[in-house]
Amino acid sequence: MIGSQTILILSLWLAAAAVLGWIVPERWRMPVMTGCGMGLVGSLSPLSLGFLLLGTGASMMLVQRRAGPRATGLFVAAVATIYAVFLLRATALDGWGLPAAALPLGMAYYVLRLVHYALEADRGRLRAHGLQDVLAYQFFPAVLFVGPINRFDDFLRDLRRRRWDPELVSTGLGRVLAGAVKIVLIANYLLAEKLAPLAGLAPGTAGRLYADSVLMWANLYMQFSGYSDIAIGLGAIMGFRLPENFRWPFLARNIGDFWRRWHITLSSWCRDYVHMPALARWRSPLLATTASMLVLGLWHEASMHYLLWGVYHAMGLTIWRRFAALTAPAYARLGPAGQRGWNVLAGLLTIHFVMFSYPVVEAIETFARSG
Amino acid sequence: MTMPMAIESRAGIAEAARAGKVWIRAEKRVVSYAELQKRIGSIAALAASHGLAIGDRVVMATRDDCEAALLFSALVLNGLTAVNLEPDAGAERAGALIARAAPALVILDRDIAARWPLPAGTPLIEIVPAAAGGGLLGGLLKARAKEGLAAELDRLGEAVPPAVIPPETLAYILFTSGTTQQPKGVCISHRALFSHLATLSRVQGIGPQSAILNTLMLSHADGMIQGPVMAFHAQATLHRPLAFAINTIEQLLDSVYQLRITHMIAVPTMLALIVRLSRNQDDAFKGGDFQLMISCGAALEAALWEAVEAKFGINLINLYGLTETVAGGVFAGATLGTRVPGSIGRPVDCELRIIDAEGQDVPQGGEGELLIRGDLLMSGYFGDEALTREAIEADGWFHTGDIATLSSDGIYAICGRKKNIVIRGGLNIQPEEVAEVLALHPAVRDALAFGLPDVDWGERLVALVAADGVSEDELLRFCGEKIEPRKVPSRIVIAAELPKGRSGKIIIDAARALFEVAAEAGPSQPAVQRSAEREQADAEDRLLALAASHFRTDRARLTLASVPEDVIGWDSLAHMEFVIAIEQAFGVSLTPREVISIDSLGKALALVAPR
Numbered sequence: 001m002i003g004s005q006t007i008l009i010l011s012l013w014l015a016a017a018a019v020l021g022w023i024v025p026e027r028w029r030m031p032v033m034t035g036c037g038m039g040l041v042g043s044l045s046p047l048s049l050g051f052l053l054l055g056t057g058a059s060m061m062l063v064q065r066r067a068g069p070r071a072t073g074l075f076v077a078a079v080a081t082i083y084a085v086f087l088l089r090a091t092a093l094d095g096w097g098l099p100a101a102a103l104p105l106g107m108a109y110y111v112l113r114l115v116h117y118a119l120e121a122d123r124g125r126l127r128a129h130g131l132q133d134v135l136a137y138q139f140f141p142a143v144l145f146v147g148p149i150n151r152f153d154d155f156l157r158d159l160r161r162r163r164w165d166p167e168l169v170s171t172g173l174g175r176v177l178a179g180a181v182k183i184v185l186i187a188n189y190l191l192a193e194k195l196a197p198l199a200g201l202a203p204g205t206a207g208r209l210y211a212d213s214v215l216m217w218a219n220l221y222m223q224f225s226g227y228s229d230i231a232i233g234l235g236a237i238m239g240f241r242l243p244e245n246f247r248w249p250f251l252a253r254n255i256g257d258f259w260r261r262w263h264i265t266l267s268s269w270c271r272d273y274v275h276m277p278a279l280a281r282w283r284s285p286l287l288a289t290t291a292s293m294l295v296l297g298l299w300h301e302a303s304m305h306y307l308l309w310g311v312y313h314a315m316g317l318t319i320w321r322r323f324a325a326l327t328a329p330a331y332a333r334l335g336p337a338g339q340r341g342w343n344v345l346a347g348l349l350t351i352h353f354v355m356f357s358y359p360v361v362e363a364i365e366t367f368a369r370s371g
Numbered sequence: 372m373t374m375p376m377a378i379e380s381r382a383g384i385a386e387a388a389r390a391g392k393v394w395i396r397a398e399k400r401v402v403s404y405a406e407l408q409k410r411i412g413s414i415a416a417l418a419a420s421h422g423l424a425i426g427d428r429v430v431m432a433t434r435d436d437c438e439a440a441l442l443f444s445a446l447v448l449n450g451l452t453a454v455n456l457e458p459d460a461g462a463e464r465a466g467a468l469i470a471r472a473a474p475a476l477v478i479l480d481r482d483i484a485a486r487w488p489l490p491a492g493t494p495l496i497e498i499v500p501a502a503a504g505g506g507l508l509g510g511l512l513k514a515r516a517k518e519g520l521a522a523e524l525d526r527l528g529e530a531v532p533p534a535v536i537p538p539e540t541l542a543y544i545l546f547t548s549g550t551t552q553q554p555k556g557v558c559i560s561h562r563a564l565f566s567h568l569a570t571l572s573r574v575q576g577i578g579p580q581s582a583i584l585n586t587l588m589l590s591h592a593d594g595m596i597q598g599p600v601m602a603f604h605a606q607a608t609l610h611r612p613l614a615f616a617i618n619t620i621e622q623l624l625d626s627v628y629q630l631r632i633t634h635m636i637a638v639p640t641m642l643a644l645i646v647r648l649s650r651n652q653d654d655a656f657k658g659g660d661f662q663l664m665i666s667c668g669a670a671l672e673a674a675l676w677e678a679v680e681a682k683f684g685i686n687l688i689n690l691y692g693l694t695e696t697v698a699g700g701v702f703a704g705a706t707l708g709t710r711v712p713g714s715i716g717r718p719v720d721c722e723l724r725i726i727d728a729e730g731q732d733v734p735q736g737g738e739g740e741l742l743i744r745g746d747l748l749m750s751g752y753f754g755d756e757a758l759t760r761e762a763i764e765a766d767g768w769f770h771t772g773d774i775a776t777l778s779s780d781g782i783y784a785i786c787g788r789k790k791n792i793v794i795r796g797g798l799n800i801q802p803e804e805v806a807e808v809l810a811l812h813p814a815v816r817d818a819l820a821f822g823l824p825d826v827d828w829g830e831r832l833v834a835l836v837a838a839d840g841v842s843e844d845e846l847l848r849f850c851g852e853k854i855e856p857r858k859v860p861s862r863i864v865i866a867a868e869l870p871k872g873r874s875g876k877i878i879i880d881a882a883r884a885l886f887e888v889a890a891e892a893g894p895s896q897p898a899v900q901r902s903a904e905r906e907q908a909d910a911e912d913r914l915l916a917l918a919a920s921h922f923r924t925d926r927a928r929l930t931l932a933s934v935p936e937d938v939i940g941w942d943s944l945a946h947m948e949f950v951i952a953i954e955q956a957f958g959v960s961l962t963p964r965e966v967i968s969i970d971s972l973g974k975a976l977a978l979v980a981p982r
Contacts, residue, residue: 279946283951
């Protein structure tokens, strides 16, 4: 949970960015918003400010000197290593002997943006831009702490299209409100306070485990999609269209579909910068899927728990893909009604596969420890 | 017939100035209607101090777009005849044009004034760029350091512009492509200009709420008339956010959205580039404000027309006209009920006729020269009665030099050209002018310039010369010094002799053939080129078939422009399967980096079957 003082600081900087970003003379608008982003990061985590400035500067230098794939690879490795060290400290894996310290605020998201920018620039896929544009992107206040992990080229397009648009601003205000309702009313009040006692089953029973899982995922979804709504809403208020992060994930028909609906900007990041390169190099879907789900898992937390969680999802994805290929002819023969029934069943199976990821991983861990 | 003329335009400008409206928003400068109004007053004062009368000619040339717009508009609205020369013009041509124009006053950029020969005794005012320097201090220094025109206008203050400007007063003279011996100065009267502006704004739906995007050169009619002049006529705002170039296309499209552009004026070359090079920007015109794309300057091919409308979901008007008809006259487009791609539509506020070589009307469906008549027509070619009589019949019909047909439903289409002109990227080049320049080189005995079809530019200019002891580079450099860069041929082939008939005239077809044979050895030799093209088409076919089978989609739905976002089955696994399939089919092996770099089918083709 974020403390109330943090929320106050956050709100003040965000409000300043949103308002000043429209009322100062046009050529100062983006610099002022970038400044607010820097102030926001700096007042909550000077370490993050330093690191992000350094990372932005270094990535910009790579681009300007056309440093090539090798130097870009080094940059990515350096960013990943630093993130890994902080992550290990933050989640203090037993036996690593590192003093525990919280992950610098926003780091989980901006490292992904730094890597994204460096790789895309190296591939020559970005439209012409300058240092100011990159700073504006890396310090864009709306997405600093909870994502979405927006893309530079989209950001730049919106930056160049930015204009006062009352409709967009009012949509944004609506999104912020919707997000707040999800977090405060539904997650923190309804799910946590009102519904939690209803799961008043004896601990350790299968029923309790199931009820807990349902509540946990409902809460997780409401919280996280709520924060994404707020970020997307703030982005719109500031004149930017940010990518969606959730698209009705619990309506997914299979596990592959789920990952295209849940934390979309993270899974698409993993698809582009882990899965595709791994696939291109090893040409093995199994290895590529495992690599990308491991990265996706370990990004949350450097622990055995998330490592196993990543393997769990990689297995799920691989098995589903084989299964889908094998049953495709049978599915085609089912007819419309049969297919609908099949889809409902597949959807239920998918939700449960996702929900059981944590209990299953915990069970394995418990088993491993006891054994 | 009464129509709003210069006087009404001035009233409109005053009204827009009172409302605090912006006239031109350029990259680095914003010009308000108030500034334009002030400039009209100060040019009136300048005219008085130099003893200029209505219809006196003032030659102007400046690279500063806002300055060019201010000066041109203020001259026209004071009843002075603006002779707007291209700043890039070579010294010889410019000198000849200025001598021909016999101006009462010359206003030029300082560096241009240093370059161009000026007739003795003609007063010259230089345009001096304001001293560089930012911030408050820079601003103060700048205010103190005013020189040249700016200083003179400050000193003179403002006067009242003439209350009456007779409609036949020349608004401007625009020198179009013509040879140095015979420059063609198109004389446009206030009658022609303002009647045509009324037509243009009505047909194109341009009014005080319009935001016009026009980045074309202001030394040409499509840039100046459909730009600053159209804007002040309609009290609209003109946007020139940046210079059009290959690497600014994305930015230009984003500015359409950002600036809430309602009308964009473009030449077909620009449209082709926008269609080809925009990325992830199909919604660029969907910001809620855009109304109309106006294509002008050159023939718009049916396929390009369709592509622009389909890709961006917009309406387009194809405008046909010549410098001699101010800007247009004939319009085709969905908003007019004449959306016939490849055609020029129907005339508005003017008449058309198609005649044969004997001057008889051609029966409907037949080909013949297109004639145009109406208020929009020029008064004639400056100081050239013979040329004017040749072009304009006694009963007012003007020979366009274009070959046209008329369909049964009243739609006109251009199918050829009678006159010898090359239209490169919407700008006209008179090949004789270039040949004339080449012939000036001491090593050149004979020169011929002509146009060839070009994918990007519509046409390009090339030259065949008979010369000894000189290289192509040397000749290109020579041309570069004498004429505007856009007129320098893209290729000059040197031959021993030019093919000539018995009368001594060059046989054009033989010269073209000679050029093609000599032009390039290797891949672009016609036969080789054809087989390479066939091979490429074959490779494209195989690649698209593979893509269709791996992305589980219909072959007909794929093109080289297809990207993963447009193809449902193109996920990362299908991507890899496709890569492996094309590696096998084309016998190549792609590196991981190349595999990742494939973001369209065209890119894939370039990797497996490079040209």
